Amino acid sequence: MQLEAAEKAIEHHRPKQADEHLRWAGGLARKSLSEARRSVHALRPQALKKENFWDALKDMIKSITVGTALHPSFKIQGKISPLPPVWQENLLHIGQEALANTIKYAHAHKFGTRVMSGPKKTAFGIFR
Numbered sequence: 001m002q003l004e005a006a007e008k009a010i011e012h013h014r015p016k017q018a019d020e021h022l023r024w025a026g027g028l029a030r031k032s033l034s035e036a037r038r039s040v041h042a043l044r045p046q047a048l049k050k051e052n053f054w055d056a057l058k059d060m061i062k063s064i065t066v067g068t069a070l071h072p073s074f075k076i077q078g079k080i081s082p083l084p085p086v087w088q089e090n091l092l093h094i095g096q097e098a099l100a101n102t103i104k105y106a107h108a109h110k111f112g113t114r115v116m117s118g119p120k121k122t123a124f125g126i127f128r
Contacts, residue, residue: 002028053088054080054115057095061113064099070111078117 006021048056054076061072083091095113102108 048085048088048092052080053083053091056088057092057113060092060096061099061111064096064103065111068103069109070103071109073110073112075112075114076117077115080115080117 002021002025006018006025009015009017009021050056051059058072058074061074065072099111102111
């Protein structure tokens with residue numbers, strides 16, 4: 001609404017009013033973005049509250065693929081060290097997005113998830 005008001009002020013040659021509406025719109029956008037970030041951060045996946053990352057990922061993939069032609073497989077190599085919560089959330093979201101894209105676009109029959117962990121690094125992979 002503020003942007004529309006700024007547009008009308010410009011049409012009527014009122015630059016001071018247009019600037020005021022634009023500043024107001026910018027403030028609202030910043031406040032909304034901040035609130036959205038706070039909300040997203042607060043919405044930690046429920047599965048991660050109950051389980052570790054690997055089990056939450058497997059359960060999510062299994063529940064989404066039930067009733068589809070997609071057959072998931074899971075492979076773990078090494079011992080998974082505890083990951084920071086934000087990493088767990090991001091990896092779970094990456095897995096969800098990869099699975100959604102596979103179902104929607106790839107028309108694959110297999111969906112594999114692999115985590116490899118060693119003394120110096122942990123790797124996460126999804127393949128079809």
